[in-house]
Amino acid sequence: MEHxxxxxxxxxxxxxxxxxxxxxxxxxxRDHPSPEAIYEVVRASLPSISLxxxxxxxxxxxxxxxxxxxxxxxxxxxxxxxTTPHHHLVCVSCKAIVDLLEEDVEPxxxxxxxxxxxxxxxxxxxxxxxxxxxxxxxxPVRKSAR
Amino acid sequence: MEHxxxxxxxxxxxxxxxxxxxxxxxxxxRDHPSPEAIYEVVRASLPSISLxxxxxxxxxxxxxxxxxxxxxxxxxxxxxxxTTPHHHLVCVSCKAIVDLLEEDVEPxxxxxxxxxxxxxxxxxxxxxxxxxxxxxxxxPVRKSAR
DNA sequence: TTGACAAACGATAATAATTATCATCTAATA
DNA sequence: TATTAGATGATAATTATTATCGTTTGTCAA
Numbered sequence: 001m002e003h004x005x006x007x008x009x010x011x012x013x014x015x016x017x018x019x020x021x022x023x024x025x026x027x028x029x030r031d032h033p034s035p036e037a038i039y040e041v042v043r044a045s046l047p048s049i050s051l052x053x054x055x056x057x058x059x060x061x062x063x064x065x066x067x068x069x070x071x072x073x074x075x076x077x078x079x080x081x082x083t084t085p086h087h088h089l090v091c092v093s094c095k096a097i098v099d100l101l102e103e104d105v106e107p108x109x110x111x112x113x114x115x116x117x118x119x120x121x122x123x124x125x126x127x128x129x130x131x132x133x134x135x136x137x138x139x140p141v142r143k144s145a146r
Numbered sequence: 147m148e149h150x151x152x153x154x155x156x157x158x159x160x161x162x163x164x165x166x167x168x169x170x171x172x173x174x175x176r177d178h179p180s181p182e183a184i185y186e187v188v189r190a191s192l193p194s195i196s197l198x199x200x201x202x203x204x205x206x207x208x209x210x211x212x213x214x215x216x217x218x219x220x221x222x223x224x225x226x227x228x229t230t231p232h233h234h235l236v237c238v239s240c241k242a243i244v245d246l247l248e249e250d251v252e253p254x255x256x257x258x259x260x261x262x263x264x265x266x267x268x269x270x271x272x273x274x275x276x277x278x279x280x281x282x283x284x285x286p287v288r289k290s291a292r
Numbered sequence: 293t294t295g296a297c298a299a300a301c302g303a304t305a306a307t308a309a310t311t312a313t314c315a316t317c318t319a320a321t322a
Numbered sequence: 323t324a325t326t327a328g329a330t331g332a333t334a335a336t337t338a339t340t341a342t343c344g345t346t347t348g349t350c351a352a
Contacts, residue, residue, distance in 0.1 A: 014299060014348050027227045032234075032243040034222040035339085050302045055339065057300090058225060067227050070234065070243055071219040075339095076180040076309065078216040079204060081173045088178075088216065089264050097178040097216055098261050108271055109252040115244050117278025118235050125254055126270045132263025160319050160328065181310085196331045201310065203329090221310095222338065 004066075011064045021046050022057050023066070032070050072128070073097075087125040093134035100127060150212075157210045167192050168203050169212070178216050218274070219243075233271040239280035246273060 004023050008015045025041040026033065033041075039054045061067040072090055078097060087100035108123045129135075150169050154161045171187040172179065179187075185200045207213040218236055224243060233246035254269045275281075 016300065016348070018301075023227075026225060030245075032224045032226050034224055036222070038225070048302080050304095052303075052340085053301060058223070059340085060300095062225075065229065067225050068229050070224040070226055071217045073217040074220050074223050076182070077204070077220050078178045078180055079172060079184070079208075079213050080178050080216055081169075081213050083211070083214050089261060089266075091264075092267065098264070099176075100256070100260065104257055104260065106255040106257065108254055110246070110273065111250055111252065114246065114250065114273075115235060115278070117281060118237075118244070118273075119276045119281045120235075120273045121238065121275040122273075124272045124274060126272065127256065127260075127264075127266045127268075128270060129267040130265045132261070135263060135265045162319070162329065164330075194331080196333095198311085198332080199330055205311085 007064075007066055011066075013060065013064065018042075018046065018049055018053055019057055021049075022054060023061070026067060085122055085124075087127070089127045089129070089131070091131035091134055092128055093130055096131050098131070100125070153210075153212055157212075159206065159210065164188075164192065164195055164199055165203055167195075168200060169207070172213060231268055231270075233273070235273045235275070235277070237277035237280055238274055239276055242277050244277070246271065 001020065001024060004020065005015050007013075008019070013019070021042050022038060025038055029038070029041065031037075035051075035055055035058055038058070039049075039051050042049055042054060058067070062069060072092065072095055080099075082099065084102075086102050087105050089098040089100055090096070105125050108125060110120075110123075147166065147170060150166065151161050153159075154165070159165070167188050168184060171184055175184070175187065177183075181197075181201050181204055184204070185195075185197050188195055188200060204213070208215060218238065218241055226245075228245065230248075232248050233251050235244040235246050236242070251271050254271060256266075256269075
């Protein structure tokens, strides 16, 4: 938690009790929780906290790089007609998705330990970065707020 | 498009004009569109279609396996405190996410062609399948509707 | 310390994405 | 071609998330 406090100081974020409780909850939850799930845990020790505060601080933590979001496309459903196995390039800035042919990626190999009993059906590779437009001279395209 | 019609017949889905136009639009859009984006394209040739119909048919296509969704976690923001590079196991049934250590996956190699100008920052591997609980004797856990 | 001020909080309203409802219409098939 | 289950369009409802706003609280300089 001292690490958290230092990160807040470095970024000019006030160290509030709510923020500490939210961050601690996120650290202890190993299942990549949703804001709602974090709220439920946080309420146990801070019953008067509001869901809005949880959302606001998650956004603040994201914007300052303190935490990360698992999926870049949670905001809206994205679809594809190509149902054969392939991979994706994803632009962190404009969220564009471009196909990467399966034969252009060497087969992915997992070794050793893996959570027991998990049956892998397919492996999908996401190459995350900047598309040509967003990497261009003009700097990144303004990314949407969510 | 005959392929589409046959798939509909195989699955007992009525072949409506709306469905053909929606499926054709999705096939021609190479950027993994959202329902809203599909709606905009479809309206060009079918101005009286409703957004609800587009959503309903996308859901029908998904349920019958005619199309796929790019991200399994579009419904809600999912977070993680671990900001160091690592990978994920994702359960298609209950959407659980479990970390896969970076050292348990052999480095991913891309070769040859890749869309010009894309700057890759990191490569993330998603091993998609069934977690132990969902693969268990009792059959898959009831997955949420969205 | 304390006091001023910017920032954060809680409550609540607003927005965006998606699903549900329902009366009408149409594709399937007999 | 008549029947009917399923599809459509209009619209209401729900869910996830963000914005607003008056009050409260960290932060920092005096």
